[in-house]
Amino acid sequence: MTPDPRDENHTVSDEAIAWFTRLQSGDVTEETRRQFESWRAHSPLHAMEYDRVSSIWNDLGGLKSGADSRPLSKAPPVSPSTAVPSGITRRGASRWRASMVILLLFLFGGSFWLPDAWVRITSDHYTETGERRELTLTDGSTVYLDTGSALSVEFSPQIRRLVLDRGRALFVVAEDKDRAFEVAAGGGTVRALGTAFEVLRKPGGVVVTVLESRVQVSRDSSKTNLTSGQQIHYSSDTGLSGVAMVDREDIATWRRGKLVFHNQTLAEVIEEVNRYHKGTILILDPQLRSSKVSGVFDITDPGLVLQALQDTLPIKILRVTDYLVLLDQAKTPAPAS
Known part of the structure; x- marks a missing residue:
């Protein structure tokens, strides 16, 4: 399974928006500029996402950047529709401009909602923000879906396969000697060798934690077995990490x-x-x-x-x-x- 590029792009996009907002705040130090240049030079994706954010803002007409007007983050003159309201102090005006930058990017950027809409369409089960849900599968297994999660079920006579499209889930697996139970997420696969385990898919990669018994985690040609109280990470950049120990009392506390x-x-x-x-x-x-x-x-x-x-x-x-x-x-x- 190929890695989903939306995971990495989502994180870099958020960072680009935060940088653009900070550079428009009217209170930018030389150290902040150095940090920004270092972030931008880290990879072509960083530069591309920042340019995309800047381009969206320029298309909207932009806002005057206050005291900071160097070429690093150019902005056109203030348009009548985005002028700072009267009665706001100079410090408040900087905050207002920064807030408006982000707010309008959220309204018009588009990338914030398109992946979410796609997951809603393609997944079998979905939870809204703040919602948690318990599912009983046809084989008797139980899945606890955390907030903002999406799951697809692909059962066949040969295998019980699920795809965690986003978010987090706790899987309590029913015994079936004839069919393996697998969860695919972010380019890797988790195969149950026992009872209960948790999978978290986030922009930076996937985290697998075992609550009871054992699982086998594989990505590309690497495989690792985990037992109760063990955890592993993987991503498109790093592959499988080393195995870490976690307190079993801290596993799936989100259910409470x-x-x-x-x-x-x-x-x-x-x-x-x-x-x-x-x-x-x-x-x-x-x-x-x-x-x-x-x-x-x-x-x-x-x-x-x-x-x-x-x-x-x-x-x-x-x-x-x-x-x-x-x-x-x-x-x-x-x-x-």
């Missing part, structure tokens, strides 16, 4: 409405929270992405997760709408003289 993070980056946390948020949360400051997060969060209310993060990290939250949230570096107050 909880997410558990152990010293993970804020970028990883927000990527996960975004799966439950009806909209998108974007990190504007690249340095924030590497901030470390640990804790147990109630994912039934993503807003409370953001509030908890704000209580522990130097971040500020700008809620443009209920569907668009921006995270940026909080300014450290100057010490009292």
Whole structure:
């Protein structure tokens, strides 16, 4: 099975939008510019996605970029329909411009909804954002679908095959000595050698975690067997990773409405929270992405997760709408003289 290029493109597209927004904010430092140039030069795909975002914005007429008007992210003059409303302060105007950039890109970019619509059409089972569902298959196996997930079922007299088109699922496999049980996801295959396992498909690749018994994970010509409490990652870039141990109590906590993070980056946390948020949360400051997060969060209310993060990290939250949230570096107050 060939890897799905939409996985990588989705992540790079999000990063390109975040960079474009930050460069239009009117508060760009030389360090930010250096970080941007490094990101853009990382691969032709990065440059292509940034140019695509910039092109979409130029087609819309653009917004004046405030104090920052260097050639790095050119923008045409302000059009009457996008002029900053009266009564907004200079600092507020920068935030407003940045918010409008993202909002209009969401409205007109198109790429945010087309893959989702395609998955809806081609999958047998689909969950909306915030929805979780339990499925009983014809062989007696049970599948627990997490939020924003899609699954296709391809059973035959010879094999029980499923395709995780997106999202995450926990599979509890019924015994059938005549037919193997396989789950395909992101260019790899997971074959059940026992009872229960979880598969997560995300833009950066696929994560397989075993809750009970054993599975065999294969990608290209590589194969690895996992037992209870073990986990493996794979992607189109890295192939199969090494086997890691995980706490069995942390597996599939999403079924109870909880997410558990152990010293993970804020970028990883927000990527996960975004799966439950009806909209998108974007990190504007690249340095924030590497901030470390640990804790147990109630994912039934993503807003409370953001509030908890704000209580522990130097971040500020700008809620443009209920569907668009921006995270940026909080300014450290100057010490009292």
